[in-house]
Amino acid sequence: MSETLARLLEGCAAAPGAIGCGVRQPGRPSHVQSFHKEFSSEALEKALLHLANANALMANHDISGKWVTWKFAHAQIFATTRSDGALFCLITRRGAEAGEFFESMASRFATAT
Amino acid sequence: MSTVARQYQVLFVDDEPDFLQAVTETFGAMSEGRWQMHRATSADAALNLLKSRKMDLVVVDVNMPMLDGVQFLRILNRKHAGIKKVTLTGYATEEKRSECLANGAELFIEKPRTAQGFKSIFVMLEELLTWTPQQGFQGMLRQVGLNDVIQMECLGRNSSVLEVQNQQQRGRIYIEDGNIIHATLGGEQGEAAFQKILALSGGAFGLHPFESPGVRTIEGSWEFLLMEAARVRDELAAQPVEEPTSPAPEIPVVQEAPPEVAVAETLICKADGEPLYQWQCETLSDRQELLQTISQQAALLAKGLPLGQFDRLEIQQANGRTIAQATPERRVFVRVLNLTAAP
Numbered sequence: 001m002s003e004t005l006a007r008l009l010e011g012c013a014a015a016p017g018a019i020g021c022g023v024r025q026p027g028r029p030s031h032v033q034s035f036h037k038e039f040s041s042e043a044l045e046k047a048l049l050h051l052a053n054a055n056a057l058m059a060n061h062d063i064s065g066k067w068v069t070w071k072f073a074h075a076q077i078f079a080t081t082r083s084d085g086a087l088f089c090l091i092t093r094r095g096a097e098a099g100e101f102f103e104s105m106a107s108r109f110a111t112a113t
Numbered sequence: 114m115s116t117v118a119r120q121y122q123v124l125f126v127d128d129e130p131d132f133l134q135a136v137t138e139t140f141g142a143m144s145e146g147r148w149q150m151h152r153a154t155s156a157d158a159a160l161n162l163l164k165s166r167k168m169d170l171v172v173v174d175v176n177m178p179m180l181d182g183v184q185f186l187r188i189l190n191r192k193h194a195g196i197k198k199v200t201l202t203g204y205a206t207e208e209k210r211s212e213c214l215a216n217g218a219e220l221f222i223e224k225p226r227t228a229q230g231f232k233s234i235f236v237m238l239e240e241l242l243t244w245t246p247q248q249g250f251q252g253m254l255r256q257v258g259l260n261d262v263i264q265m266e267c268l269g270r271n272s273s274v275l276e277v278q279n280q281q282q283r284g285r286i287y288i289e290d291g292n293i294i295h296a297t298l299g300g301e302q303g304e305a306a307f308q309k310i311l312a313l314s315g316g317a318f319g320l321h322p323f324e325s326p327g328v329r330t331i332e333g334s335w336e337f338l339l340m341e342a343a344r345v346r347d348e349l350a351a352q353p354v355e356e357p358t359s360p361a362p363e364i365p366v367v368q369e370a371p372p373e374v375a376v377a378e379t380l381i382c383k384a385d386g387e388p389l390y391q392w393q394c395e396t397l398s399d400r401q402e403l404l405q406t407i408s409q410q411a412a413l414l415a416k417g418l419p420l421g422q423f424d425r426l427e428i429q430q431a432n433g434r435t436i437a438q439a440t441p442e443r444r445v446f447v448r449v450l451n452l453t454a455a456p
Binding site for chain 2: 053072
């Protein structure tokens with residue numbers, strides 16, 4: 001993983017209500033950071049895979065966006081996918097106002113190599 | 114002139130033959146001939162019976178092998194929507210209760226273990242058999258949420274007054290020609306009152322004919338108001354629980370002008386995917402499939418992480434926003450265009 005992406009993931013610790021984050025690039029190992037003991041790295045890696053699959057399935061229905069938010073009772077998952085298929089996600093506590101934070105991280109991710 | 118009392122047709126579905134025999138014999142005797150009892154030891158057998166006999170009430174065991182009670186309820190809703198349905202279980206959980214009630218069960222009852230238990234359940238079932246549901250929209254309010262009713266009223270360009278009440282407060286939301294024009298809660302009015310009403314954690318609500326409030330305190334689009342209310346609810350849910358002696362938290366009110374938005378399409382379905390309402394969905398089956406896909410993917414995500422129950426997926430697009438909600442009660446798809454977005 002590049003230093004830029006590593007810094008991006010480390011920076012996610014500052015997100016309001018941060019729980020975890022990760023980057024998945026096609027054909028490369030995934031990288032995750034957990035900020036909560038109940039969210040293991042293994043589980044976060046699986047979540048990245050599910051998010052990538054979900055993204056592909058939604059694209060089949062002509063639904064794609066700059067970024068998406070999966071809202072659950074206890075947490076929310078922000079995710080964005082680049083045109084090269086790389087995916088970046090941030091998990092925060094539900095209700096934490098992390099939208100703007102994610103949007104700014106997503107724009108950094110869009111150009112990170 | 115004497116009248117002949119109507120005999121109700123009651124079907125019990127349970128994979129335990131001993132229980133089935135006990136319950137049908139007991140209730141048959143208690144009804145003194147008013148109920149004609151039918152039995153089936155599987156969902157298949159019950160569906161076959163329903164092809165030839167019209168039933169008034171079906172009582173289903175939740176935990177059956179192969180096709181369980183909840184799946185059976187879904188089939189009943191599709192093929193025999195008019196039948197009253199009750200679920201029985203030996204192992205009641207809150208999750209199962211919600212699932213059964215969301216899938217059309219009128220009652221969710223624990224299996225009786227004593228003579229008194231049989232008697233209580235008999236009284237409940239007889240009450241249900243003789244109960245006639247109210248016609249029209251009021252009759253379905255008990256199965257939909259406050260947000261859904263507001264959405265349906267606004268999308269249908271209706272005029273009505275939605276009255277909401279809990280033990281402490283009473284609020285009113287005035288909808289005129291599909292626009293939310295006024296809201297009151299206690300001494301408050303306008304958007305603050307509207308958001309506080311939607312943030313209430315419990316209570317009852319009813320829809321009444323429109324009457325003019327004499328003032329207009331709300332100008333924003335209903336989609337924006339509902340989104341804001343959802344955001345306020347999220348914020349309140351995220352706040353730590355206050356001590357009982359603390360004053361009630363102030364709910365923030367958005368002062369900035371809302372963006373101009375327009376709903377491009379809407380679909381509201383039951384939990385099993387059956388459409389309740391759709392507006393401008395170009396391909397209904399595609400949207401239904403999409404909601405199903407989102408629900409499945411959310412389940413996969415929640416399987417490995419302690420995320421809690423899935424609520425909704427929000428998709429931020431260049432020209433607007435799409436929201437797909439999938440709860441145990443229903444699925445909702447709304448695509449909103451931001452008219453002020455750059456082309």
